[in-house]
Amino acid sequence: MFVLHERLEADTIEVCDWPFSKVLLMNDATYPWLILVPRRDALRDFHDLAPEDRPAMMDEIDRASVALEDVFAPDKMNVAALGNMVPQLHVHVIARFTSDQAWPGPVWGVVEAKPYGEAALEKALDALRQSFA
Amino acid sequence: MFVLHERLEADTIEVCDWPFSKVLLMNDATYPWLILVPRRDALRDFHDLAPEDRPAMMDEIDRASVALEDVFAPDKMNVAALGNMVPQLHVHVIARFTSDQAWPGPVWGVVEAKPYGEAALEKALDALRQSFA
Numbered sequence: 001m002f003v004l005h006e007r008l009e010a011d012t013i014e015v016c017d018w019p020f021s022k023v024l025l026m027n028d029a030t031y032p033w034l035i036l037v038p039r040r041d042a043l044r045d046f047h048d049l050a051p052e053d054r055p056a057m058m059d060e061i062d063r064a065s066v067a068l069e070d071v072f073a074p075d076k077m078n079v080a081a082l083g084n085m086v087p088q089l090h091v092h093v094i095a096r097f098t099s100d101q102a103w104p105g106p107v108w109g110v111v112e113a114k115p116y117g118e119a120a121l122e123k124a125l126d127a128l129r130q131s132f133a
Numbered sequence: 134m135f136v137l138h139e140r141l142e143a144d145t146i147e148v149c150d151w152p153f154s155k156v157l158l159m160n161d162a163t164y165p166w167l168i169l170v171p172r173r174d175a176l177r178d179f180h181d182l183a184p185e186d187r188p189a190m191m192d193e194i195d196r197a198s199v200a201l202e203d204v205f206a207p208d209k210m211n212v213a214a215l216g217n218m219v220p221q222l223h224v225h226v227i228a229r230f231t232s233d234q235a236w237p238g239p240v241w242g243v244v245e246a247k248p249y250g251e252a253a254l255e256k257a258l259d260a261l262r263q264s265f266a
Contacts, residue, residue, distance in 0.1 A: 046212040047198040049191075058187040065180035079179040080213035084229060084237035096217060104217035106239050 002039040005088040011113070013121065015128055020056035021091075023064065025128070028113035029120055031102075032072040032095035034064045034128075043089035046081040057091070064093040067131040071124075078106065135172040138221040144246070146254065148261060153189035154224075156197065158261070161246035162253055164235075165205040165228040167197045167261075176222035179214040190224070197226040200264040204257075211239065 004022060012024035012035060026033035038057065043049065049057055065077045074095035081091045094107055102110035116124065137155060145157035145168055159166035171190065176182065182190055198210045207228035214224045227240055235243040249257065 045198065045210045047195045047210065054191040055188070058182075058191060062180045065178065076217055077178045077180065078213070078215045078217070080211070080215065080239075082211045082213065082239060084209055084211070084239075106213075106215060106217075106241050108239050 002041060004037060005086050005090075007086045008035065008037060008088065008090060013116075013125070015125060016132065018060050018063070020053065021060050023060075023132075024090075025121075025124065026092075026113070027115050027121075029116045030111060030114050031100060031107055032068050032074065032124070033107070034068065034093045036060050036064060036091045036093065038089055040089075044083060044087050045089065046091070048089060061091060061093060063132070067128055068093060068095040070131045071127045080106075082108070135174060137170060138219050138223075140219045141168065141170060141221065141223060146249075146258070148258060149265065151193050151196070153186065154193050156193075156265075157223075158257065159225075159246070160248050160254075162249045163244060163247050164233060164240055165201050165207065165257070166240070167201065167226045169193050169197060169224045169226065171222055173222075177216060177220050179222065179224070181222060194224060194226060196265070200261055201226060201228040203264045204260045213239075215241070 008024060012026050015023040015025050021036035021038050024035040024037065026035060061079055068074065072095045075098045076096040078094040078096055083089060096103060141157060145159050148156040148158050154169035154171050157168040157170065159168060194212055201207065205228045208231045209229040211227040211229055214222065216222060229236060
């Protein structure tokens with residue numbers, strides 16, 4: 001049975017379930033940042049994905065990227081499966097701006113997460129869900 | 134016509150060509166680190182990959198990851214398409230150890246690249262090419 005890792009649960013807001021992944025929004029208003037978590041047990045590394053699940057993973061990375069571009073018009077998209085701290089496979093899809101606080105480096109560990117305010121969160125979730133639809 | 138970006142050319146050693154990607158070894162002995170560069174023009178983001186090329190990309194990420202595990206027995210694999218500095222699409226596949234200098238953070242920008250010595254480079258290339266075969 002799939003159970004979301006407690007660290008992912010603590011750091012994110014659930015957006016929706018796609019056929020293969022749970023879609024999470026990182027609760028960090030500094031960057032528009034989605035996390036896809038394949039709803040499968042015991043996956044850790046990206047190449048642990050079963051061959052038959054890889055097309056779905058690619059489709060959903062594409063879908064997340066296109067929605068982030070649609071809603072936020074970023075300068076670049078970053079896609080990464082790192083998982084050094086959280087052992088449950090999850091794929092970061094992060095909209096980057098040349099003006100963001102970590103540019104041109106990666107986002108991890110640069111500035112402390114800045115949780116969304118209630119109105120900003122609703123706005124982001126509405127826009128993403130509308131773009132997904 | 135595919136031309137490797139000059140920054141990738143400067144920072145890496147060419148290992149071989151796979152059906153879809155050029156395989157590069159980052160010239161940094163701190164981490165066993167492969168870079169896959171799809172031999173296609175004008176790709177920038179991971180989701181720029183054409184749907185028909187995605188299975189090959191996934192296969193080659195898998196192949197690089199399995200070889201790094203085989204040769205180096207790391208604790209974790211990191212896979213990432215960032216490209217904030219080099220606009221040509223390239224996918225990092227990095228073998229991580231809980232004892233490495235950047236753990237558990239990402240590797241970028243933590244310590245200066247430490248070029249391989251001649252003997253260490255030959256050894257790494259031989260081992261990787263043998264594992265690929």
